[in-house]
Amino acid sequence: MTKLKHRARRLAAGAIAVGLAATLFGATLLTAGLTPGARAQDADDIALTRSGDQQSNLQQFQDLMVRMRTFATRLREAGFDEKADLVDAAIKHADEAQIATSMETVRELFRDKKFQRGADLAGSVQSDLEDLVAILEKRNTLEDLDRKRREIAASREAIAAALEEQRRLREQVEKAGERSAADPRLQDVDRAIEELARDQAALDAQIGREAADARRNAERNRERLAAMAAEQREIAAEGERNDGSTRPDLADIAARAGRLADEQKGEREALDALRDTEEAWRRLSDLAQRAKEQSTQIASLAGDDLRQSRTTAESARRAADELRRTDPSREGAADDAEKQAARLTKAAQDLRDQRAEAEAAGRDDRAAELAAAAQRAEQAAAKAREAAGGARRAADARAKGDRDAARNAQAAAEDARDRAVDAAAELERSAAEATAAEQARESAEKQRQAAGEAAAVASALRAAAPQLTPDAAQDAAAKASDAATEAAGALDRSQRALRSGDAGEARRQADDALAALERAAEEARRGLEAMRREAAAETAERQEQIAAAAADLARDAERAAATETGLSAERQAAAQRGAREAQRAAESAREAADAAKRSAETPAAQGADAAERVSAREAADAAAQAEAALRRARDGMAEASGQAGVARAMEAPQQSVEQRAERVAERLPDGAAKDALDDAIAKMREARERAAEASPQDAADAARQAADALDRAAAAEAARRADAERREVEAAKALEEKQRDLEQRARDLEEKLSRRADEMNAAGDAAAGQRAQRAAQATGRAAGEMKDAADQSRVGSPQDAAGRRQNAQRELEAAREALRNPELEEQTREKLRKIKEEQDALKQKTEELAEKMREGASSSGAPSVQSASGEMEDAGQRMDEGDADEAQSEQENAERYLELADEALAEEQQRY
Numbered sequence: 001m002t003k004l005k006h007r008a009r010r011l012a013a014g015a016i017a018v019g020l021a022a023t024l025f026g027a028t029l030l031t032a033g034l035t036p037g038a039r040a041q042d043a044d045d046i047a048l049t050r051s052g053d054q055q056s057n058l059q060q061f062q063d064l065m066v067r068m069r070t071f072a073t074r075l076r077e078a079g080f081d082e083k084a085d086l087v088d089a090a091i092k093h094a095d096e097a098q099i100a101t102s103m104e105t106v107r108e109l110f111r112d113k114k115f116q117r118g119a120d121l122a123g124s125v126q127s128d129l130e131d132l133v134a135i136l137e138k139r140n141t142l143e144d145l146d147r148k149r150r151e152i153a154a155s156r157e158a159i160a161a162a163l164e165e166q167r168r169l170r171e172q173v174e175k176a177g178e179r180s181a182a183d184p185r186l187q188d189v190d191r192a193i194e195e196l197a198r199d200q201a202a203l204d205a206q207i208g209r210e211a212a213d214a215r216r217n218a219e220r221n222r223e224r225l226a227a228m229a230a231e232q233r234e235i236a237a238e239g240e241r242n243d244g245s246t247r248p249d250l251a252d253i254a255a256r257a258g259r260l261a262d263e264q265k266g267e268r269e270a271l272d273a274l275r276d277t278e279e280a281w282r283r284l285s286d287l288a289q290r291a292k293e294q295s296t297q298i299a300s301l302a303g304d305d306l307r308q309s310r311t312t313a314e315s316a317r318r319a320a321d322e323l324r325r326t327d328p329s330r331e332g333a334a335d336d337a338e339k340q341a342a343r344l345t346k347a348a349q350d351l352r353d354q355r356a357e358a359e360a361a362g363r364d365d366r367a368a369e370l371a372a373a374a375q376r377a378e379q380a381a382a383k384a385r386e387a388a389g390g391a392r393r394a395a396d397a398r399a400k401g402d403r404d405a406a407r408n409a410q411a412a413a414e415d416a417r418d419r420a421v422d423a424a425a426e427l428e429r430s431a432a433e434a435t436a437a438e439q440a441r442e443s444a445e446k447q448r449q450a451a452g453e454a455a456a457v458a459s460a461l462r463a464a465a466p467q468l469t470p471d472a473a474q475d476a477a478a479k480a481s482d483a484a485t486e487a488a489g490a491l492d493r494s495q496r497a498l499r500s501g502d503a504g505e506a507r508r509q510a511d512d513a514l515a516a517l518e519r520a521a522e523e524a525r526r527g528l529e530a531m532r533r534e535a536a537a538e539t540a541e542r543q544e545q546i547a548a549a550a551a552d553l554a555r556d557a558e559r560a561a562a563t564e565t566g567l568s569a570e571r572q573a574a575a576q577r578g579a580r581e582a583q584r585a586a587e588s589a590r591e592a593a594d595a596a597k598r599s600a601e602t603p604a605a606q607g608a609d610a611a612e613r614v615s616a617r618e619a620a621d622a623a624a625q626a627e628a629a630l631r632r633a634r635d636g637m638a639e640a641s642g643q644a645g646v647a648r649a650m651e652a653p654q655q656s657v658e659q660r661a662e663r664v665a666e667r668l669p670d671g672a673a674k675d676a677l678d679d680a681i682a683k684m685r686e687a688r689e690r691a692a693e694a695s696p697q698d699a700a701d702a703a704r705q706a707a708d709a710l711d712r713a714a715a716a717e718a719a720r721r722a723d724a725e726r727r728e729v730e731a732a733k734a735l736e737e738k739q740r741d742l743e744q745r746a747r748d749l750e751e752k753l754s755r756r757a758d759e760m761n762a763a764g765d766a767a768a769g770q771r772a773q774r775a776a777q778a779t780g781r782a783a784g785e786m787k788d789a790a791d792q793s794r795v796g797s798p799q800d801a802a803g804r805r806q807n808a809q810r811e812l813e814a815a816r817e818a819l820r821n822p823e824l825e826e827q828t829r830e831k832l833r834k835i836k837e838e839q840d841a842l843k844q845k846t847e848e849l850a851e852k853m854r855e856g857a858s859s860s861g862a863p864s865v866q867s868a869s870g871e872m873e874d875a876g877q878r879m880d881e882g883d884a885d886e887a888q889s890e891q892e893n894a895e896r897y898l899e900l901a902d903e904a905l906a907e908e909q910q911r912y
Contacts, residue, residue: 050110050118058103065094065496090135097128097317101310101501117346124318148857152909155858156902158849159865163898165842166872170891172835173875173884185760186772189753190819193779196745197812200786203738204805211728212802218721221673224664225714231657232680232707235687239650239700247567249560250575250641251697256553257582257634258695261627264546264589268623270539271596273467275620277477277528280457280464284484284521287450287457291491291514294450298443298494298510303503305366305436308354310501312373313431315347316380320424323384326391328413334391337417341384344424348377369434376427383420387413440498440506447495447510451488454517458484461524468527469535476527483520487513536600536616540593543623547589550630554582557637564640571640578636585629588622595619634693643696650699651691658684661710673716680709728798739790739805746783746808750776753815774818782811829882836879839891843872860908861901868897 068087075084094100102125109118319340326336351374358367390413397406431437461481468474494509557579564575595615638644661681668674687702753776761769789804846869853862875890 050115051107054103054107054110054118054122058100058107061103062100065091065100066493069492086136090132093128093132093135095496095499097131098310098314098500099125099128099132100496101307102128102314104500104502105307105311124314127318149909151857152905155849155853155856155861156905156909159861159898159902159905162842162846162849162868163895163902166868166891166895166898169835169839169842170888170895173832173879173887173891185768186753186756186775186819189749189756189772189775190816192745192749193775193812193815193819196742196749197809197816199745200742200805200809200812203735203742204802204809211724211731212798215721215724215728217667218717218724221664221668222714222717222721224660225673225677225710225717228657228661228664228680229707229710229714231653232684232703232710235650235654235657236700236703236707238653239646239691239696239703246642246646247564247640250564250637251643253553253557253560253578254634254637254641254643255695255697256556257578257630257637258693258698260546260549260553260585261630261634264585264623264627264630267539267542267546267592268620268627269467270469270535271592271616271620271623273464274528274531274536274539274599275616276460276464277468277473277524277531278616280461280477280480280484281521281524281528283453283457284480284517284524287454287487288514288517288521290446290450291487291510291517294443294446295507295510295514297439298498298503298507301436301439301443301503301506305434306440306501306503309431309434309437312347312351312377313428313437315343316377316424316428316431319343319347319380319384320421320428323387323417323421323424326387326417328387328391328394328410328417331395333413334388334395337384337388337391337413337420340420340424341381341388344377344381344384344427347427348374348381351377365435369430373427373430373434376423376430380420380423380427383416383423387416387420389413390416440501440503443506444495444498447491447498447506447513450513451491451495454484454488454491454513454520457520458482458488468531470530472530473527473535476523476530480520480523480527483516483523487516487520490516532600536596539619540596540600543589543593543596543619543626546626547586547593550582550586550589550626553633554579554586557582557633561640567640571642574636575640576636578633578640581629581633581636585626585633588626588629592619592622592626595622631693634695638695646696647691647693647699650696650703651688654684654688654691654699654703658688671716671720673713673720676709676713676716680706680713683709725798729796731798733793733796736790736793739786739793743783743786743790746779746786746812750780750783753779771818771820775815778811778815778818782808782815785811832879832882832884832887836876839872839876839879843869843876846872858905858908861904864897864901864904868894868901871897 068091072084072087072091075081075087102121106118106122106125109115109121322336322340326333326340328334351370355367355370355374358364358370390409394406394409394413397403397409458481461477461484465474465477465481468477490509490513494506494513497503497506497509557575561572561575561579564572567575595618598615599619635644638647658681661677661684665674665677665681668677683702683706687699687706690696690699690702753772757769757772757776759769760766760772785804785808789801789808792798792801792804846865850862850865850869853859853865871890871894875887875894878884878887878890
C-alpha cells in the first residue's frame, strides 16, 4: 500500500508539471503574428485588437509565473525536489530570457502599428515559451522531443510484437496441456474428477473464507497484544522495584527538580514568544526603512533605457543562438544566416536612433553606450552576411560537384559564422551590462533578499502567535504575519518586474510592499505592547517563584548530599553536582525575572532603536539556562539516588515493545482495538521518555497505563474473533447441502471407476485396470472426507470441516494422478520441450529490448519488460518439468507485465 501511495504521489506531481507545460504551450499560440483576416481590417482597429490581445497574453503569463513559484515551493515541501528543480529551472529561463519584457514590447509595437516588427518579436517569444515547455518536460529541444517520440513508438511496437508472440506460445501450451494424460477410455472420468475438484475448491472458498481469515488474524492479534501487556507490567514492576540500593530522599529531590523543569519550560516558551515578537518588530521596522530607500532608488531608474537594453540583449541572444545552429553544409544555411544578419542590422539601426535621441537630450554617457552597442551590432551583421555568402558559395560548388571548392567555402562560412556568434554574444553582454540594466539587477537582488526576510518574519509570527497572551497580542501577531506575507509577495513581484525590465511595475509593487511592511511593523508593535502590559509582569512574578523554589531545592540537595551515608564516590559526586545545578537554576531564574520586569516596564517605542534596548531576549535566554540547569539537577540527583540506573534498565525494553506495537497497529483494522492500541503506544512513548529523563516512577505509571490499554485492545480483538467464528459457523451450515451433493458425485465416480477397472481387466489390460482401481479408491476416500466435512459443518465445527475439505481435495488430486498414462505424459512433455525453444528465444529478445529501453526515452517501461523476461524464463522451466498449467500461469504473468510496460509507454507518449 505504501508503494502505491508513493507511486500515486509521483504520478500526481508529474501530472501537474505536464499540466503547466500544456498551459505554457497554449500561451505560445497566443503570441502568433497577424492572421490573414486581420490584414483586411483598418490599421487602427488592427493596432487596438492586437495590442489588447497581447496585454491579455502578458497578464496570463505573469499570473502563470506567480503560480509556478508557489507550486515549486509546495513541491519542495512535499518532498518532490526533482519536480521543484524543473519548475525552478523554467522560472529561471523565463527571467533570463525576459519573456515578460518581450511580450510588453510586442504589445507596444502593435499599439504603434509596427506590425511586422511586432510579429517578428512575437515569434521569438513563442520560441522562448517552447524552450520553457521543454524544460518542464525534461527535454532540451524540439528535435530531442521528436527523437523520444520515435523511441517510444518503436518500443511500443516491439512490445506489441513480443506480446503477440507470447500469446501464441501460451495457446500452444494450452493445447498441449488440454490433451489428457489419462488413457483414452478413462478421459471422461478424468475430466469429471477434475470438475469435481474445481467445485470442491470453490465450495471451500465460499465457506467462510473471509470470516476464517478474520478469525485467525484476530486470534494472532489478541495473543500479541496480551503478550505485550504482560511485558508492560514487567517494565512497570522494574520501575517500582526498590531493593535498598535507591535513596528515597534523593529520589524525591530529583522528582521535584523534574517537575520544576517542566514548569520552567512553559515559562520559557512564553518568554520565547515575547522575544520572537520583539525581534519581528525590529526586523519589520528595518525592512520598512529599507523598502522606502529601495522605492526611491527604483523611481530613479530610467525605464526606457532599461527596456531598450533588454530588447537589444534579447535580439542579440536570439541571433547568436540561431547562428550557432546554422550549418553551412546543409541547404538553406545561407538564407538562415541572411535572416540573422537582417535582424542584427535592424538592431544596429534601432541603437543609432536611440543614440540620436540620447544626444538630443544631453545624455552623453547613454549616447556613448548606444554608439558602442550599434558598432558591435554592425560588426555582427557584417560577419553574418559573410557567413551567408560562404554558405551560398558552398551550396553552388556542391551543385556543380566541385568538392574542394565546397569544402573551402564551407570552412570560410563556418569561420565567419563563429565570429558573428562571438560579436552577437558581445553585443548581448554589453547590453546586459548597461548602466540601467546593472542598476536594475542590483535593486532586484535587494528586493529578492527583502522578500525572503519578510517571508521568514511572517513564518516566525505565525508560529509564535498561538503562544502569545493576551488575545489582543495573538490577534496583532496574526495581522502582522498576514501583512508581512503580503509584503513578501509584493517584493517578489517587484524584483521580477525589475529583472524583466518593467521599472514602472517594479515601483508600484515596491510601494505596495512598503505600505504592507509599515502595517506589519505597527501590528507587531501593538502586540508587543499588549504582551508587556499584561503578560510580562506575570511572567516575571512566576520566574521569581521558580527561583525561590530552585533555591529551596538547592539547599535540600546540599543537605542531602552532605548527610547521606554509604553512597559510592560516583553517586556522592552526582549528588553534589545536582545541588550545584539547582543553585545555578535559581540564579538564572532570578536573572530571567529581572529581565522580564525590565521588559514589562519598557515604554512602547516608535522606532527600531528601542527594540534593541528591551530585555525580552535576555529574559528568554536566562529562562532557557534555568530550565537546562534544573534538568541537569534532576539527572544528578537521580544518578545519586540510584533511580537513573533503574530508569536506564527500563528504556530499551520499553522501546522494543513500542516498536512491535507500532507494527501491529499498521495491520490492525479500524475499531475499538485500534483505538486502544493507539492509546497504549502513546503511553509507551511517554514511559520511554520518562525513563530517558531518569524518572522511573513516572515511567512505571505510564507503562501500567499502557498495559491497561493493551488489555482493552486484546479484549476487543477477542470479541472480533468470536464474531468472525460465529459468521464462519453460519456460512458452513448454509453450504452443508452443497457439500452433500459433492459427496454423492464422488460416490458415483467411485462406482464408475470400479466398473471401468473390471472391464479393462476382463479385456486383458491389467495396467489400465490397476490405474482405474487406484483412482476409484482415492475417489472413495475423497467422498468419505466430504461426508465428514458436511457432518462437522452441521455440528458447528468449521475448522474441522475445513481440514476435511482439504483432505478431500488431496484425494481427488491423487485420483487424477493415478489415472495418468506414462506414455501419454511423455508425449506432452516432448511437445512442451519444443515450445520451450521458442519461449527461450522470445525471452532473449525481451531481455535485449529491456536493456535498450533502459538507455533511452522509454526507460519507464523497462522494469516491466525485464519482469516479463523473468516470467518467460520461469515458464520455460515449467515446460522442462512438463507442467503445462504452471507454464501457462507464468506466460500469463509475462503478458501482464508486457501490457503494463505498454501502458507506461502510452503515458509517456501522451506527455510528449
